[in-house]
Amino acid sequence: MYELLQAVFNGDEKTALHQLIYTLNASGKRYFLRNEILQAFADYCHQSQKPAYFYYSSSVGKLIQYTHEIIFEEESTWFVVRPRIASQEVWQLAADLNSFKQMTPQALLDARDRLVNRYQPHILEIDLHPFYESSLRIDDPRNIGQGLAYLNRYLCNRLLTDPQYWVQMLFKALQGLQHDGIRLLLSDRISSGTHLAQQIKLALKLLNQLEPDEPYEKFRSDLQELGFEPGWGNTAARVSETLELLDRLIYSPEPGILETFVARVPAIFRVVLVSVHGWVGQEDVLGRNETLGQVIYVLEQARSLENELREQIKLAGLDVLGMKPHVIILTRLIPNCEGTFCNLRLEKVQDTENAWILRVPFGEFNPEITNNWISKFEIWPYLEQFALDAEKELLAQFKDKPNLLIGNYSDGNLVAFILSRRMKVTQCNIAHSLEKPKHLFSNLYWQDLEDEFHFSVQFTADLISMNAADFIITSSYQEIVGTPDTIGQYESYKCFTMPQMYHVVDGIDLFSPKFNLVPPGVNENIFFHYSQKQDRDSNLSTQVHDLLFTREDPKIFGHIDNPKKRPIFVLDTITSINNLTGLAECFGQSQALQERCNLILLSSKRHLNEAINRDEAEEIQKLYNTIDQYHLNGKIRWVGMRIPSNELGEAYRVVADSQGIYVHFARFESFARSILEAMISGLPTFATQFGGSLEIIDNQEKEFNVNPTELEGTAKKILDFLDKCDTHPEHWHEVSEWMSQRIHNRYNWHLHSNQLLQIAKTFSFWNFVAPENNEARDRYMEALFHLIYKPRAEKMLEKHKGG
Structure with a gap:
């Protein structure tokens, strides 16, 4: 980043940076975030008639693309830049742009405090870095979140570099397993890792003489004679496979073998x-x-x-x-x-x-x-x-x-x-x-x-x-x-x-x-593809169709003039973050969308007197105001009630019957369950680009990711999709199928539970064979609990006691 700043400061592009800083500072604001910074730079490039490459490829353009925050102080400007994922740098630029220097995180935090007029010179600093300094650490940012795979590779490398020690530790980890007072896997007849390796050979020889489907109970006593207690498998074939995995792990450890073996260890009940x-x-x-x-x-x-x-x-x-x-x-x-x-x-x-x-x-x-x-x-x-x-x-x-x-x-x-x-x-x-x-x-x-x-x-x-x-x-x-x-x-x-x-x-x-x-x-007994007619209840379909399109009820607002239009469906609670009002405004601003679609909102409430906080009340009123402002009566239905899960599953399918689409328009969503439900039900789904939906949809062209701050751009993406469906009638079905299969194959509870238990077993094994000294870190956490968390929680309790 130093070289990039040097290139800006020593070249002609310094003028562009100076102009951008001047424009931002002239607004009177002192704190700017990424979207505002990018927009201001885009405006500058447009007004200055810069060539197209300048915005992205010039030195100053690259600097701005990396910049996530700009803070103004009288004598300097702070740039918080993120040149790579999970990496942040802080740079302070002199007000006259004659110099720049890299600053510490502590200095940045002081600047932020000054920004809100709450700076104090001596303040508690929480720093966890010393506790992680000697711990295992993933090198490549692309592998963040793959801790299990990393541990398996590391453990196998240790088995290769110091096999005698690690085989002994593996033996001790297995020897300690028991449940409800019953010893599992190994008895005291096996005395060491070396002895275990020898006994495995004898056990495999015994098992090879048995029929593959021979029940464990038939040869249990023979294995116990060799020192092997229950838990290796329910048949001769299964026990043999598990022992062969352990044998291979001892003599030629590989991450895949370790993962498969640990998955079979009965350590969690x-x-x-x-x-x-x-x-x-x-x-x-x-x-x-x-x-x-x-x-x-x-x-x-x-x-x-x-x-x-x-x-x-x-x-x-x-x-x-x-x-x-x-x-x-x-x-x-x-x-x-x-x-x-x-x-x-x-x-x-x-x-x-x-x-x-x-x-x-x-x-x-x-x-x-x-x-x-x-x-x-x-x-x-x-x-x-x-x-x-x-x-x-x-x-x-x-x-x-x-x-x-x-x-x-x-x-x-x-x-x-x-x-x-x-x-x-x-x-x-x-x-x-x-x-x-x-x-x-x-x-x-x-x-x-x-x-x-x-x-x-x-x-x-x-x-x-x-x-x-x-x-x-x-x-x-x-x-x-x-x-x-x-x-x-x-x-x-x-x-x-x-x-x-x-x-x-x-x-x-x-x-x-x-x-x-x-x-x-996703619960695939409730949420499944709309084409599975044999699994659907026709009476329930009729009931849900009536709910979404025609039923009159105090908890339902609006009617549909032309029910033959494609429905745009959305399901969420009423909050400013979930942004149902933003979607209604997007729909209201686009005559083309209104001509081709109806908007159907399903939330848990629609009346102001149902709101439990100010945010809900404001959003409910804002939604009514948006409907009035854009004259959406006859084009929108707002169902404000909670419905049972079986009806909810059918609601997605009923919308899919009409070749509708689903839109998740939240300002931010870490991971939306409704996106999974809509996609597996066969609904082509557009979802916010801010959060986990990018990974759920995994659409390389990003044609199904929308920016909730760009209403016109969102409408255009939806209309482009509808145009493709009109010119190529199979397009809707193709998208419906690949989205459904994406969820079925990647987001299922069997895979989730299997992976979670695998990770839990591996970390338990890791903590046994190579325990990190986390006691100091945990004591530090206890200090935060007792000295910061607990006094503040007790202050809350005093207020509660007062009613």
């Missing part, structure tokens, strides 16, 4: 999914708007994990010993449950054999608050005591410790951190959606937002749990480190300020192998 704040229920509840997607995710994940574990236990030959998986969704018990089962302590998860919802109540403090549902922004004062109470309940249910703790969202991850530290159990974090990058400048202006959102507590909790976790599951690569144009969600925690509270100089190592990309799946 008891799993806890922590999801604290939502209405975690199954009958007509499924969360509130702010947590609906998470509740569905956790329920489907529990079903899938239990099913996958049951299959693994069966293949290991352990089901005949009475072993079975036990999965618990840990959430809070809500006494005033509004007609749901959320006041039920224990509830079986439907369509499972041994997965349960365990609800633990909050300590009362003020029953007027704790007996009711509590927003995710207000839940923080109760989590520590909840974790302590939950520990006792979990031990009572399992009659032992769990093997794996999976946190969900910021609050669930913090509870998982507390439980993991106390119970010494592998901790997995799943964020779903981190609040910090969703709310622009939320850290910079945290004091102004504290009464409503309590971001100081939440962002501290995020730092604690993400650094303490053994591994982190993300749904997309961009969730970690974004794209060349955007900052990733976890990347936003790398360096930031909470003015007058602390500076985060280095908050997370994005190159750590703890990050693993494991996207969720």
Whole structure:
């Protein structure tokens, strides 16, 4: 970057940079983000009649393309540039552009504090870099999120370089496995790694004399004579395959062999999914708007994990010993449950054999608050005591410790951190959606937002749990480190300020192998391709068609004058980020879209008196105003009610019957479940370019990615697609099919559960054979918990106690 700045400063292009800085500074603003910077530079190039190459290929053009922030101070201008993914540099340019120098993250954070007039010379600095300095680290940014593959390669290299030590450690790891007091895999008859290698040969010789489908029970005693306990397989062929994998791993280790072998090791039986704040229920509840997607995710994940574990236990030959998986969704018990089962302590998860919802109540403090549902922004004062109470309940249910703790969202991850530290159990974090990058400048202006959102507590909790976790599951690569144009969600925690509270100089190592990309799946019993007529209920189709197109109801606004037009369908909750009003405005500004399409919105509400916060109320009113402004009556339907999952699945298919399209127009979306549902149902889907949908659609031409800030450009993309469908009638069907197959093959729960368990086993194995000294890091996290998080949570509690 130094060479690039030098080229700008020493050449004719310095004038262009000076003019851009002058134009931005003249606006009176002092802080500019990437989109504003690019637009200002584009305007300059246009007004100055620069040749086309200048915008992208000139030295100053390249500098501007890399620039994500510009901050103005009296004596200087700050450029925050990102020359590569997961890499940020800070440069300070003198006001007269006669000099420039690279600055430290600390200096940048001070400048940001001065920007909001909240600078203080001495402030707590949080720096995690020393704890990751000697840890394993991925080198290539393209491999970020592939921690499992990296660990497998590393472990195999260690097996090759120091085979005697590593075979002994492998032996010890296997020797320690047991479940419910029953030894698994190895007994004391095998005394060392060398002895294990010898006994494997004898066992394989024995197994080769048996029929491949010979049940394990028939030769169990023979294997036990050789020192092999249950868990290798349910048939002679399966046991032989597993032992051959171990044999090959000892003598010629390869990553693929290690991955396959570890997947077969019966190391996980008891799993806890922590999801604290939502209405975690199954009958007509499924969360509130702010947590609906998470509740569905956790329920489907529990079903899938239990099913996958049951299959693994069966293949290991352990089901005949009475072993079975036990999965618990840990959430809070809500006494005033509004007609749901959320006041039920224990509830079986439907369509499972041994997965349960365990609800633990909050300590009362003020029953007027704790007996009711509590927003995710207000839940923080109760989590520590909840974790302590939950520990006792979990031990009572399992009659032992769990093997794996999976946190969900910021609050669930913090509870998982507390439980993991106390119970010494592998901790997995799943964020779903981190609040910090969703709310622009939320850290910079945290004091102004504290009464409503309590971001100081939440962002501290995020730092604690993400650094303490053994591994982190993300749904997309961009969730970690974004794209060349955007900052990733976890990347936003790398360096930031909470003015007058602390500076985060280095908050997370994005190159750590703890990050693993494991996207969720779709319930294919509910969401499937519209052409599968044999699986569809004709009565349900008629009912849903009536709901979307013709039914009159107080919860439905608008009628359709010409139902033969293609429907544009959208499903989401009413928030400014989800941007339903933006899509309505895009539709309203395009006469061509109105002539060819109808717009159908499905949300959970449409009346102002249903809004639970100011943002919802403003968006509902804004949507009505947009409909009036563009005279959309007769062209739009707004269904404002929550419908059951089976009706929702049919809604996508009914729209597909009319060769409609689906549009997800959020300003930002980490990973939208509705995109998966629409695509697998066969709906050609257009989705926001800001977030994980780029990876879901994976359309190289980007014809299905839209910019929610460019209404005209979005309308043009949709119209271009419709033109192709008109000139080539098969085009709609071709897109429908490849989108559906994309989800079916890449985003399914079997793959998700298999990968998650594989990662959990590998990290448990890694922590045993080559434990990193994380105690200092974890103590640091405990210090943040007790010295920053807890005092602020206790202040919230005092307000709650006062009613």
